[in-house]
Amino acid sequence: MSTPCASGPVCLGIETSCDETSVALWAGGRIEAELVHTQIPMHSVFGGVVPELASREHLRLLDPLVESLLAQAGRPGGEGVELVAVTRGPGLLGALLVGIAYAKSFALARGVPVVGVNHLHAHLLACEFTGFIEYPALGLLVSGGHTHIYSMPRPGAFELMGRTLDDAAGEAFDKIAKLLNLPYPGGKYIDELARLGTPVRGLFTRPYLNNDNCDFSFSGLKTAVALHVVQHALPALDYAAFDPVVVEPRVKDLCATVSETVAQTLLEKTRRALGRADGVRTLCLAGGVAANSRLREVFTAFAEANGLKFLAPAQKYCGDNAAMIAYAGVQLARAGLASALDFEAIPRGRAVPDDYIVNPLFKE
Structure with a gap:
């Protein structure tokens, strides 16, 4: 999949706002690899998403998915990753916290910036996949x-x-x-x-x-x-x-x-x-x-x-996915923006603030 944006940092995208555990890697103007684990079979028993179960599934699956993604992309251990983008909100608070904690840890361990993405804006930017x-x-x-x-x-x-x-x-x-x-x-x-x-x-x-x-x-x-x-x-x-x-x-x-x-x-x-x-x-x-x-x-x-x-977007990118999070994160990075490490998760019902910090590392 190619997009109108052919530049930007190598970005790991993480999406855990609801019942999809999704990770994606953006590099060279395209999504290099992506993995999605849906929780639909588990939640269908209840006729809707159970927040606590969703959070536990994200916690169980996120690290193995990231490892598999990086191996698939030929970047074991996160080699060459320059930015981490993660859904900040809106979404289920517990589910968001799992993804954000993981993203911050990954970025801090590798000395790269992290950016919290507005989930709703990312959906609209995914239109640029077509x-x-x-x-x-x-x-x-x-x-x-x-x-x-x-x-x-x-x-x-x-x-x-x-x-x-x-x-x-x-x-x-x-x-x-x-x-x-x-x-x-x-x-x-x-x-x-x-x-x-x-x-x-x-x-x-x-x-x-x-x-x-x-x-x-x-x-x-x-x-x-x-x-x-x-x-x-x-x-x-x-x-x-x-x-x-x-x-x-x-x-x-x-x-x-x-x-x-x-x-x-x-x-x-x-x-x-x-x-x-x-x-x-x-x-x-x-x-x-x-x-x-x-x-x-x-x-x-x-x-x-x-x-x-x-x-x-194509059908596969209409629902929650990390590809759109990675892409939105790259756009923010190209504008010279990132997030401070203490940014908070924003649950549904609250507006996601534009409290980005200046980070000219990838500014174009």
């Missing part, structure tokens, strides 16, 4: 925990224009999937069933549009779907032996309707944001929900109709 972001840009970040719109007037600048007030789009997908007894993570299976169904016009209203802001609220949609499931006595699906082919057509249509409602709601708020941002040239779509097929279709068409360049 093409060059032409600024000014507009970024829509849609994940399980966040639904944010950013104005991106220049490289490294992220100005928040709208955010979720309660349930994020991905959280709504997962909770609705749970109502239907779909496997975890539910958003993926709603998308799969939606492709086999037909949206029912007028079944659900697009939530939180009767206003003039760019914020989001999907809790009402979740409630409306829950009432629909009860009122129409939709049977719980066979979780253990899920087969989309044998799922009732009305359930497929319900999933298609939910997917369409979410996509059109996100689109309308993005349209508003576009009207309030100056000279936008690129529309970026990122985060785990950016893997949703209908969302990508809708936003591709919208960008084309408005003369915008459209960028979204």
Whole structure:
């Protein structure tokens, strides 16, 4: 995988914000190696991520993964690594602490800088794995925990224009999937069933549009779907032996309707944001929900109709991954920035501060 950035330090990236233990090595303008261990099989038993179990898994897996990564890249012991980038937040506090402690120790032992990366910004920068972001840009970040719109007037600048007030789009997908007894993570299976169904016009209203802001609220949609499931006595699906082919057509249509409602709601708020941002040239779509097929279709068409360049990461880089953390870390290093060794983890619900320190070692 190549990117528009062909320079920068050799960087070890570490991502442990939720239920993926991921490490990656950036060198020579590309990701040289990457490894991801997903905890989905473990958490699926509970229908969602159990924070304490996630932290323990990160602690168990991180060091062996880093060793394997470095061996795969021909850099045993971290030979030639010049920078360590790690997810600082937002995320699960315990999970973040594991990655940050490891990153600081690795950097301190080798005498190299460490940089704490804003997980949300990194998702949007991962769009550059598919093409060059032409600024000014507009970024829509849609994940399980966040639904944010950013104005991106220049490289490294992220100005928040709208955010979720309660349930994020991905959280709504997962909770609705749970109502239907779909496997975890539910958003993926709603998308799969939606492709086999037909949206029912007028079944659900697009939530939180009767206003003039760019914020989001999907809790009402979740409630409306829950009432629909009860009122129409939709049977719980066979979780253990899920087969989309044998799922009732009305359930497929319900999933298609939910997917369409979410996509059109996100689109309308993005349209508003576009009207309030100056000279936008690129529309970026990122985060785990950016893997949703209908969302990508809708936003591709919208960008084309408005003369915008459209960028979204490949499916494998929509979810949490260390490749985007390494890449974001390299961009910060090229701007002459790093983090002090006492930087803190930032859990979900708190803004990640831009408290970087000057480190001109790799400044261009």
